[in-house]
Amino acid sequence: MPRSPEGIPRCARSRLFMRVPMEQSTDRQVTVTVRSRTTDAANDLARQVREQTTLFRFTDRLFRARTVVEIYECALDAICETLMCSRASILRFDDGGTMRFVAWRGLSDGYRAAVDGHSPWKRHDREADPIFLSDVALSKEPRQLIETIIGEGIHALAFIPLAGADELAGKFMVYYDTPRVFTDHERDLALLVARQLGFALERHAGDASARRLTALVESSDDAIIAKDLNGLITDWNPGAERLFGYRREEMLGQPVMLLIPEDRRGEEPTILERIRAGERIEHYETIRRRKDGTPVAISLTVSPIKDARGEIVGASKIARDISERQRAQEQQQLLLHEMNHRVKNVFALTSGIVNLTARSATTPAELASTVSERLATLSRAHALTMSSIAAESEPAATTLHPLIAAILAPYRAGERSRCEVRGADIPIPSTLVTSISLLLHEFATNAAKYGSLSTMDGMVEITCSKRLSEFVIVWRERGGPSPRSAGGEGFGSRLVKATASQLGRVSRVWDPLGVVIELVIERDRLEA
Template sequence: MSASESVLVRTDGEDTAALLRLTDRLYRAEALDDVYEAALDAIGDMLGCRRASILLFDTHGEMRFVAWRGLSESYRKAVDGHTPWKPGDRNAVPIFVPDIAETNEADWLKRTIKSEGITALGFIPLMAKGEVVGKFMTYLPDPHGFTQHERDLAVAIARQVGFSLERYRAEQARSAAEQQIRESEDRFRRMSEDAPIMIWIADSTGRCLHLNQMLRSFWGVEDLGSFDWSHTIHPEDRSGIIKAMQAAVTENSSAHVKGRYRRSDGTYRVLETVARPHLNEGGGFDGMIGVNVDVTEREEADLHKQLLINELNHRVKNTLAVVQSVARQTFKGLATGEPKVKAFEGRLSALAQAHNLLAAESWQSASLEEVARKSVNGDADIRVRISGPPVQLAPKQAVTTAMALHELYTNAVKYGSLRSTGGSVDFSWETTDQPDRWLTLRWSEHGIEPVPKPTRRGFGSTMIEKALGAEFNADVRMDYRPEGLQCTVIARQHETPAA
């Protein structure tokens, strides 16, 4: 009885039993080799083939032998990669060749197949998720017309093997993903343990799931199961911290809060916390992850610095008061409205206004716009238009600018465009990235009556040119025009305000 005839004498019961055995073996397969072995046994048993093979697409999309029976190495090398389908094909159907000699295949391929003792072949696609992932082959030595029953059996075997390959690949992907998660968690824990800051993770109820070594040491925690971090918050800070965390959860935003926490030795330390909600794949709240930084020394230093600044502000105000008192005694014999008295008091007031602005910013910097508005009659004179981008001035620059603007404004009111109600002034500035200039200031007067050019240089113009020029390393141009003074200051030196 030939191999092709052996199929014909099988009963439906035998075929059913063989398919059940294949299903059972594929279900219990622990590796791909087990899948291949079960498939080749079923092909040989149910289709009566002594020779068969299984081929799968590799990562480059090439069809490669992965398991075989009864095929020589030279034959496998010669036909390796040959396939009627491409990766991802979804409408693949089996191909059965009764006699290779009767096909239109290339002569070299026909000779290769015949030299291996093969005449009839079956190409049965292996499908996973609806796409071709490979094929299995049946080989018969004599011409053979494949019956519908044989075709159905071949498709049934391919379907079972395809399901098994799909399950195995899904299991591989799941195992790889789990391995990546384990490696990621391991990297996180190793990084977290050695980090120079306190790192924590809490679940959706606020219970700590993870505290790194630095934070465990801070709180003296050994058993996370019985630890409640909220009990370590200073009573005066508890409400604010809890509300900040709850707001972060509600708004799905980061929380940034400072508070006092009790350390394991019983002392309170100021911790700055930055935390954010952690959401699951469905968008549900899973908990919080955050870091704590001990800023106790920094807070104490800031407090001490603020005390020193307050003392400085107090001394400056006292000094200005003393200067004002001395001035009053000095000018005692002069009338209150005497120009020299008014000029001195105005300059002293401008100096005090600049100091007040700096005091409000802890003597770090002052806004150029604020300095300008305080220097032109407290922003009450609507005839002065002020415009320009945000610019922060260092303390010495702010004081010098305030004094210069006071002189410009006073001069405009007494002699320039503001001596009449219809006149006006534009004070503007602009910044650039050019290395030879970073700030340009412009004071432009627009009078309705001709403004006489001064016959002598006074204190104001001298102070403006020398003080601004020195403080900003600037070019100062004073242009006295009939409509009023045009003063341009091109600053080359940018002194960065203290951080």
């Protein structure tokens, strides 16, 4: 075999030289492959860093956002950066359940007007899946809609639902100028952004609702109190401070029993039992106790408080002060009873006037004339019992003696007066005319029905005198039937006591000659 000068066979030498270039070529391929993989890994790492940075910034901006506009803006930034698009939009359901644009990037007014209201889902579709259209021209959407989308220069898009806790809040959309194959990673990114955005919108709505609720609670005139199932107070609004007199810091953590009088302690366990059963207690009227120990009448509404899992963890109480309402109702009842009493008295007095007049009248004409005159006098005396507030003009000043004479004028026996008034005559303030007239009218009415004015010969002696810091009116009946104490206290007696308490006090004695009534008026009342 021929050999080379180096002593190597020529054929072997040829193979050797040929082998060297082949090994060098393989090394270059390996180097290119390694460099390519290194570049891909570096690109993947850079992409991951970019995405993580974008998502972190998105989360931070959502946390700091104070308005829904700020939420939309940072969401659109995150959508465009993570999904590599220049156009995007956010749509929400309006009150009528129609999907409307609320924020967008790179969309014309005409396009938004043309597709506004279009949505593949309804509000109740909480489990809606995202929709990715890689090529709009090949989609199954209506032809007119496809032409509108392509006319906007959009050839690929995605619908990403925004799910809330109970229903679908809306969607966001991404748009691309060319057909696009969406990777699994892009789908995952889109869902991640959607979850963050949906949560932020729900939190904002919840915060806004909570702020409105807090404002309502804080500004309410009613006492609004929250307690746990052990009866310990967990919240206390300004209305409760005004009603019960305790400051918020005094009551938090305290038992609600602090507000309940001893004779009402049995109510609280019953209320808690009903609350644990999920029952709502409506307009329960009861009595509670203020910080100073005074009772207050309230109307109570109690509702269960539930946590996020729907479990009952406490109760809210709304207490409304009904003291004024009860006083108004009592006053109304008093007025109704008084009206009924006075109407009955009018009929009794009219009957008595007719009977007394009939004993002395000689002709029907005389009877009719005398009865009419006495009824007219009775009407004028009755007008004196009307409140001066109800008068069309300021009443003229009056003194005690003329007032007594006017009230007893209907009980004259012909030309003979049936009352004698002696003693001091003092001016009567307009604020006391009603009260004094009511009392004197009540005394006269009882005398006409049961006492001295029920007979022709009966008389009433009235003595007025000053005594230290008091003014005393003594009413003595003479010449009537034997006086007797009533078996029970009627409305007339209660009316007398209630009216007299506004002036001073009243007492009644059944003397053998006739009833004696002493009305004591405090002097400072007469000077008011």
